[in-house]
Amino acid sequence: MSVDASSGPLAGLRVFDLTRVLAGPTCTQILGDLGADVVKVERPGTGDDSRAFAPPFVPGTADGAYFAGLNRNKRSITLNLASEEGQALARRLVRRCDILVENFKVGALSRYGLGFNELHATQPELIYCSITGFGQTGPYAPLPGYDSLIQAMGGMMSLTGEPGGLPHKTGIPVTDLFAGLYACIGILAALRHRQRTGLGQHVDIAMLDTAVASLANQGMTYLATGRNPDRLGNEHPTVVPYQVFGTADGHMVLSIANDATFDRFCKGFGLSHLMEDSRFVTNSARVENRAAVTAALSPVLVAQPTAWWLEQLAALNIGGSPINTLEQVFADPQVRARDMVVEIPRASGGTVQVLGHPVRMSARGATYRLEPPALGEHTDALLVEILGMGESEVSELRARRVI
Numbered sequence: 001m002s003v004d005a006s007s008g009p010l011a012g013l014r015v016f017d018l019t020r021v022l023a024g025p026t027c028t029q030i031l032g033d034l035g036a037d038v039v040k041v042e043r044p045g046t047g048d049d050s051r052a053f054a055p056p057f058v059p060g061t062a063d064g065a066y067f068a069g070l071n072r073n074k075r076s077i078t079l080n081l082a083s084e085e086g087q088a089l090a091r092r093l094v095r096r097c098d099i100l101v102e103n104f105k106v107g108a109l110s111r112y113g114l115g116f117n118e119l120h121a122t123q124p125e126l127i128y129c130s131i132t133g134f135g136q137t138g139p140y141a142p143l144p145g146y147d148s149l150i151q152a153m154g155g156m157m158s159l160t161g162e163p164g165g166l167p168h169k170t171g172i173p174v175t176d177l178f179a180g181l182y183a184c185i186g187i188l189a190a191l192r193h194r195q196r197t198g199l200g201q202h203v204d205i206a207m208l209d210t211a212v213a214s215l216a217n218q219g220m221t222y223l224a225t226g227r228n229p230d231r232l233g234n235e236h237p238t239v240v241p242y243q244v245f246g247t248a249d250g251h252m253v254l255s256i257a258n259d260a261t262f263d264r265f266c267k268g269f270g271l272s273h274l275m276e277d278s279r280f281v282t283n284s285a286r287v288e289n290r291a292a293v294t295a296a297l298s299p300v301l302v303a304q305p306t307a308w309w310l311e312q313l314a315a316l317n318i319g320g321s322p323i324n325t326l327e328q329v330f331a332d333p334q335v336r337a338r339d340m341v342v343e344i345p346r347a348s349g350g351t352v353q354v355l356g357h358p359v360r361m362s363a364r365g366a367t368y369r370l371e372p373p374a375l376g377e378h379t380d381a382l383l384v385e386i387l388g389m390g391e392s393e394v395s396e397l398r399a400r401r402v403i
Helices: 025-032 084-094 117-124 147-153 174-197 206-211 216-224 257-268 272-276 283-288 290-301 307-313 325-333 333-339 377-387 391-399
Strands: 014-018 037-040 075-076 099-101 127-132 200-208 243-245 250-257 319-322 341-345 351-355
Touching: 014 025, 014 084, 025 037, 025 075, 025 099, 025 127, 025 174, 025 341, 075 377, 084 351, 084 377, 099 174, 117 127, 127 174, 147 174, 147 206, 200 206, 216 283, 243 290, 250 290, 250 307, 257 272, 257 283, 283 290, 307 319, 377 391
Parallel strands: 014 037, 014 099, 037 075, 099 127, 127 200
Antiparallel strands: 243 250, 250 319, 341 351
8 A cells, every 4th residue: 555645634744663562653653644654663573562462363464453453554664773784774764754753761772873862963853752651861760661550650540449449450551542642742742843943852751750640630639638539439539420320231320510410310300309408419518428329329220221311311411321342332323423443445455444543623634544564564665765775775685684
């Protein structure tokens, strides 16, 4: 497949992608979806670690579904960065790029002449983004960072789980994903800065920083009170009722975010007497008396099936939701209407299903141009296109195991 240079708002920008596994590839896939030409650099023979995170495999390939979910709209080139020739070739390729994204250990790329300081000295317009567990500075900078470790260190696990039970991580690797999203935001801000000044800069993203920033209302609760928030399971720390309830055939989420809605709920379901009780009249009172609220509502909710409740709540404009499995998510009419599952044509025939890009734009937005690449699939084409190499030169590099 060819790259459509006119596709997306970031068309015309080239990204040198030295990332692997999750946080970095999340960032570079977003850039690729929005039109950037992403050159994914991988180790000869093995490639991105996540290719082997399987089963499950992408049907018809040797790659894990994990890899496929993070690497569309990229072209794969294999480079042996452990060799001096490979390092020199990487530096030549970077000269033709606008952005470099990497998630090596702090200082590792400097040994190859590919650190920010080395490249910035000769290519001051380059935007260089580093994604690590703990950032480029501070006492933990040299340490490796992994999602569950960062969820634990960053406080998320202390907030997640049932009261009195074990701390839990989330079901998806949120600190990796947050780091990738913040990296993309930082790169876009750096592009605007370069537009104004002509200079690139180093964007330093730490997973721990993004985890702490993502504590949001719970972090502010601690800063305001000096008290560690309790684990509340599926309940909301400052809004009640905003939680899971049992129904006649399963469970659902009831979300009542203000007093007017709670009053409407009570009137709609024969519970007007609750509004005569000072424990229920205001949200502040309900937070202080959350056990009484749960005890009052649970017998009511469990009397009818989930579908009945969803229909009745929608008629009263009150928030309610089923707790969907992924099968139900991907069959949901709203998800389907928003094209959140996309089929990308494969060069070998057929298609591969991937998750859709969530940013909608009124003009040109995300596109799906390239299937997740096979390892080194575009090596020859990229060396010819970007560096103008001839076929014999490429063959010699391969013979010397540089590519």
